[in-house]
Amino acid sequence: MPNARPQTQSLHSSPAAAFRRKVLELRSRGRTVIDMTAGDLDFPTPPHVVEAAVAAACAGETRYTSVDGTPELKDAVREHFRRQNGLAFDRSEIIVSNGSSQAIATAFAVTLQQGDEVIVPSPCWATYCGQATLAGGVPVQVSCAQNNGFKLRPEDLARAITPRTRWLVVNNPVNPTGALYTRAELAELCNVVRRHPDVRVIADNLYEHSVYDGAKAVTPLEAAPDLRDRMVTVSGVAKSYSMMGWRIGYAAAPADLVTEMTKVQYLVTSCPSSISQAAATAALNGPQTVLAERLTVLQEKRDLAVSLVNGCAGLSAAPPEGTFYLCISCAGVIGKRTPQGQVLDSGGAVSDWLLETAGVALLPGEGYGLPHYVRMTFAVPGEQIHAAGRLIGEACATLA
């Protein structure tokens, strides 16, 4: 008897985790590796947030909370949506989860029937596809043209919608490309969705605070308020307040959907961590100046990484409008031969080769729908960006 059902067997592990094993293996052999694969920020969690967590633990806030989150955090989340998006939600429309991943997986779990389709614009954070599959759905990746900034075009969305389509995923800004949809672009996508009453939109705004050059991340509900009954708006504290490991995300959704999601969340996890919820409340209610200060640092790192990568023969990268990832095109090195005689034929081959040769770990683009690219996280110390640029440049110079 198989140990898991076929859908589960078809799921993939995290591409970052798989590549990280190679990094650890190399390090165990004594090699120094600059790891630029993780979806982590290198800033610490703000001290007042850590203090709030300690205070909560010491005050005995160590019991189960409401399944869908404490009232204090729900109110802080409501205030977040008001401040960030100008959107007002009732407490009954908010669910707090163990990370935004859980909120997305739960939304799929309560809405998808076997064979229902979920449209995922690609390149994308491939986890959406696994989450849809896990819920019995079928992910439908729709290619986003490079000459449209890797953003979904309304005509491509319209073509992809079938009678089985139940969700469109909109990640803004996009992991891995850093593309940022404007309000007008989102409104056009929503115009298509509006014609299909069975299609909902799940907006993943996790990187909403990592948006550069003075731009702002808009969420689909801002662009199409009339679709409120069909929208789930997801975010979390991970990538805003450097709280990746605290595991707190949240979603705003119609109250009846929140009720259903809460039932599933209860079965899977009882509630989010009480201590982490206290920390997230402090992050959302505390001074927000930390976001702007850190954004300035991130933008400097982005510009440094872009200029160093573009100085490496055969590699190129455009400055991302958002996120803290650089999508590096390997077009100019693919087909070239390494001094060891290997012909580089994909982003995966380039990242393996850079790891071995330069000691720099970049994620292969294949896992994100970008076979000729590698993804670099630039939220690492500046000296590592400098060193990586030098090492990658030296390695590329040896290709023939």
Ligand SMILES: Cc1ncc(COP(=O)(O)O)c(C=O)c1O
């Ligand atoms: C686009 C995107 N959405 C969601 C997540 C999950 O974030 P969380 O830590 O809140 O579960 C990630 C994590 O990398 C991500 O890149």
